[in-house]
Amino acid sequence: MQRSILFMKRHLSSIAAMLLVLILLVPYIPASTATAAEAFPFEEITLKQLEDGYTNGKYTTVEVVQAYLDRIKIYEPNYNAFTVMNPKALDEAREIDRRRASGEKLGPLAGVPIVIKEAVDMAGFPSTMGWAPLSKEKGGIELIPERDAPVVTRLKEAGAIILGRTNIPAFSSSGTRATTSWDGDTYNAVDRRLVPGGSSSGTATSVSGNFAVLGIAEETGGSIQNPAAAQNIVGIKPSFGLVPNSGVVPLGGSTRDVIGTHARTVQDAAAMLDVIAGYTHDDAKTVASIGNIPVNGYTSKLNTQELAGKRIGLYGKGWRDQELTPETQLLYDRAVKELIAQGATVVTDPFAGTTFAQTVKTGANGIDSVIYDMQNYLKNLGPSAAIHNVQELITKTGQTPSIFDRYNGNLPNPDSHPDLSAFIDTRTKLLKIINDVMDKYDLDALVFPQMYKETPLLSSEDNIGATTVSEINLAGVPLVTVPAGYYKSGSPFELAFTGKMWSEADLLGMAYDYEQATKYRKAPILTAK
Template sequence: MASIRELHQQLIQKERCAVEIAQEALDTIQKLEPKLHSFITVTAERALEQAKQVDARIAAGEEIGLLAGIPVAIKDNLCTQGIRTTCASHILENFIPPYESTVTTKLAEAGTVMVGKTNLDEFAMGGSTETSAIQQTANPWDLKRVPGGSSGGSAAAVAGGECVVSLGSDTGGSIRQPASFCGIVGMKPTYGLVSRYGLVAFASSLDQIGPFARTVEDAAILLGEIAGHDPKDSTSLNVEIPDYTRYLVPDLKGKKVGVIQETFGEGLDPEVEKAVRGAIAQLKDLGAEIQEISCPRFRYGIAAYYIIAPSEASANLARYDGVKYGMRIEDAENLIDMYTRTRARGFGPEVKRRIMIGTYALSAGYYDAYYLKAQKVRTLIKQDFEKAFEKVDVLVCPTAPTTAFKAGDKSADPLSMYLVDLMTIPVNLAGLPGMSLPCGFDSSGMPVGLQIIGNVLREDQVFQVGYAYEQATDWHRRSPKLKSPKLKSPKPKSPKLK
């Protein structure tokens, strides 16, 4: 599928209409969903109606923005009024929100065409989209492999050409890691840059919404639309949002790029290292000054994260009790029985695991030993980044230690699954912007991701470095062929049409 700017030109020059573009996306979804399973709900009627409105505006001579008529997919943990929002969990399987999230409101006002809600790990807890209670999403490059997680459906939809761009959420790498696995661009903004109003909370001090796209420019355009202050979100930053596309220049002269030493070594796939080292050499050729940078507490990020995030999840998921909304067991003997059986049946194993870890860490006698100590480590990690940014403009490292693994390979070993987010988690703990973009392929033909990390509110520099690298390479121009053998996994439920 063409880029945002290419489709915009086709629309304003009346070479194509928005309905035609929307129908093309819906046809692709219908064709690929039996293989990919990216979508939980396909919103065909709504998409065509939104496209008709864009065509009517063009016919009336109105000017339209860059995103008008662009097919977009939304991760199914963002509330959409009148359209079910499941979080890929049985407990919310039939929940239809009475209100709209801020980001989807902004996209609707911009004239985007929402083609559907995408699959994810249940309540965004997972790194492969295998914990979804609805279905298992496949990687477009190899249907036997995972697309990453938790925003696997959003990443697979963009990589497979089912939409132009999509939205995901990133708590510990849930945008960047699937972007790496699927060979596309994924951006986690500075914490607070994008409103979380209407995002179903996992870990409130870490969650952030961001874009998936085939190119850095498309990601910059989409982020510029959804970013900005929102009084409905108490953590929203009241800052001016620049036009990120102004910083997309193919020149890195004078830019200082730091390579995080701690991300190379034991546990890193040699083929991933080779691709990332090659990307760093390319940045140097583009004029950047390369420095080795040490972030000594970087490696402790994963331990701190798996105390802080489950603790916040334990508090946030207490609201799913069968009383107010979502699943409710009807034949309970009493209130406690209803609570217990509703949550036991409604939550999957990974969500239960994290609730129990978090509840334990917050319990009397353990709060200081675990939660408080993890928060202190978080501060130390943030200080390491602050020192690093005194020397360099951006930091680079691999996005993930490996390329996409086969479905089922890590299901029985939660710890090995958690380690997949080793490189991305510290960025969330520090609240920094980070982007993954493709920088090569391994010998199995699976994409490798380069992670670019910026200082607080320096998305402009992340985009600049990413764009310059992208323009000097052709990784982003490669597309999966979707010719891999069919999955042997159980047949998933069909997406519901709305």
């Protein structure tokens, strides 16, 4: 408070002005009628602004974390983003403040409030998989991992303050909503009437609704990009193998699952990717990332000239035989003009005449490894965990998980390596087509509308109409979503930047240029019960 008064004395010329600013900046008004802007001083704050505030002594980590916790207390009952909060968040914030005051070198996310998707293991916190039989609150078995997933370890080492774990549908098996979660629906921060996107529903709501600065999301088939697009934020779905996915409840752990980031800006999403990407001995798949990470990091190409001279492939029937709705087409046409205005050259439907769309339809989906992946996941929970293998999961809960329905009751040996030859063949074909098309037309990226229609209403039975699921998941290539406007209804419209394997830095650079030229993201105004 003393710092605030000194600041106002230096910069305000009258008592009236000082009182007005003080009223506007009071951060902790627990009034349900207050808008997000009136009640919360850190609305839409970026990493850079937060770091500058810490460096300049404008605020402490404890003050920031307490503000976020107060905000969550007001709005969480109406949005249901979290399954569990971190009771040690303030203690961890105090430790960051102590280390900063003592002059210690801190990590790149020191004091940054973040959230973690509930499918990602945190030592000492329950892993429910979104499934009622594993929820203590619903009378189920409590499954507690003994150690953090590698991405959580990296985030803690970077100094991030984990506020809580976020809601998911059961087994992360919906790209649209969290209705099947033991904890019920999560609501869209932009508009509660809309689906939140899935399966990283709670993470997207937390980031879009300013419950946190950054969030960890995870995708098998749209679970990073769908909620990001539905909630007007940036999402990074990385190349398969760039970020470790061990310690994560699997759907296609051996083939498709990826951990990525949710943020409100491209720069912040890229900075988080810098922390979590790269090889670890805990996940052999990440050996593929060696030599494929930019030397200067994922923020190295963020500039407002990055689209100049770039060649961009546009959405068409060669990619997917799916028409855009009339309003989606109008929004996409506007976005294409904006890309051109930034200096890009566009190529219409570069996949025309290829077998890409047909290969996606008829190829292997890569989910046949789910029982093997689940067996490995359960084994790695540790000896003190309540369940250690698939058989115990079924026996102790008395239920067979719905993700095993694909086996039609004939469950294979979970310890036997699955035959992935058909999936490998599908991925090989898709990657070859993508590479050939991009080489033929000298393309730097593909830029599509992330959805071919508006985000559905939560009250409907409709699903999100993504244009890039399962295409990028089968191929394993990266994708970045960025806000690109709104429908007349207020539903967000987003672009998806995608391209070759390991092209994250290039895609982020182009997405950043577009973001800075258009600045479509608007902070949602939340409502409280």
